[in-house]
Amino acid sequence: MIDLIGAGSLGLLYGGKLAASGAKVRVWCRSAAQAQDLREKGITILHADGGTEARAAAGDFVVGVLEDFAFSWQRQPGDYMLLMTKQKDVLEVCSRIAAHLEPDKLHPSMLPGLVCFQNGYGHIDRVAGILPGWTLYAGVTTEGAKRISPSEVMHAGAGTTWVGATEKHHAHGNEASKLEPLVKMLQKAGFSTVLANDIDSRIFRKLLINAVINPLTALWSIPNGELLATKRRISMMRMLLDEALRVYDACGIPWDQDIWDQIVEVCTYTSGNTSSMLKDVQAGMPTEIEWINGSIVALAKSSGMRAEAHELVTGLIQGLTIREE
Ligand SMILES: NC(=O)C1=CN([C@@H]2O[C@H](COP(=O)(O)OP(=O)(O)OC[C@H]3O[C@@H](n4cnc5c(N)ncnc54)[C@H](OP(=O)(O)O)[C@@H]3O)[C@@H](O)[C@H]2O)C=CC1
Ligand SMILES: CC(C)(CO)C(=O)C(=O)O
16 A cells, blocks of 8 residues: 655656556545545546546545544555655644654554655655654655646656665665565556665755756746756856765765766756746745755755855745745
8 A cells, every 4th residue: 555645746646657557545635625626536647748648537546635644544554655745845744644643553563664755855854853763765756747737647757766765764674675566566557666775876966956957947937948058057057066066075975977967968858847946936836945955055064164056046046935924
């Protein structure tokens, strides 16, 4: 049994395809209205051209609101939980889960493997602080999804999903091999999935890609590919990357020699896409800047240095979306 927390873009994509492939899935929403919609309509996954890629009929999966998660889970514990909320909601969601699960009814062997799919860095440590003793894993994906209604999601681009245990949390007994059944279910559902023994490098690689592409596309209101359109834009990308690499060096975090080429490649193959940060800015929603560029700033501080370019873009993006009371 797989519990998906958060029925947004990623949650509907994974929940829908897993349920359509026959996996046992429970989808946990924030609102009763969305839960009702999913109960009536199921989940439809659309191709970018509008055709239907997959459909999980109502009844192929269980759906509920997060408030009911603990009650339901204690009656029938699941094997895996996929945490698919934005960074800003991770603490609240995990605190709710912790508050509702009754510790005396829980044996450590009952706890599911919790896989955190957020972009950015630092969330797994925060989750570990709220859910001590849980087996925590990270998920990194280059799938692209956009929810277009409470029960429909557009699969904007197929990618690869890596899941694995981070170095820091590996010591707590969460061997990556426990993820093998999940990997098989994801593969059966049509996701190209890899059980990664280098998930930390995947997280830090994705962090660099997001820290360069996301704030600049959001500030300039351009699709990813247009970052490469002028020398001025490219030089700003390089400035952010070079500063982040100095921070990585100071923290002893390894990075790929061809990371610049990888960033250019992402801009090229997602050239028409709106980055997630630009989407949030356009919707007037808080962005994930604090956990992307903000985490480069925090890593710099932890090594006694400053990452001024990342501090600046963090402040500029926060100024776009955080309203003064
Ligand atoms: N979309 C993508 O293609 C990719 C996303 N990611 C990462 O995955 C994470 C999720 O992204 P994405 O799916 O796009 O985000 P969305 O905003 O589309 O979805 C997040 C979902 O979490 C739900 N949620 C928030 N708080 C709660 C709560 N208290 N109880 C239950 N549900 C809650 C939201 O509910 P509500 O709808 O009510 O607001 C929403 O449905 C992000 O960190 C993102 O960076 C990574 C790679 C690709
Ligand atoms: C890689 C990139 C930039 C693709 O749009 C992304 O992950 C995002 O938008 O957050």
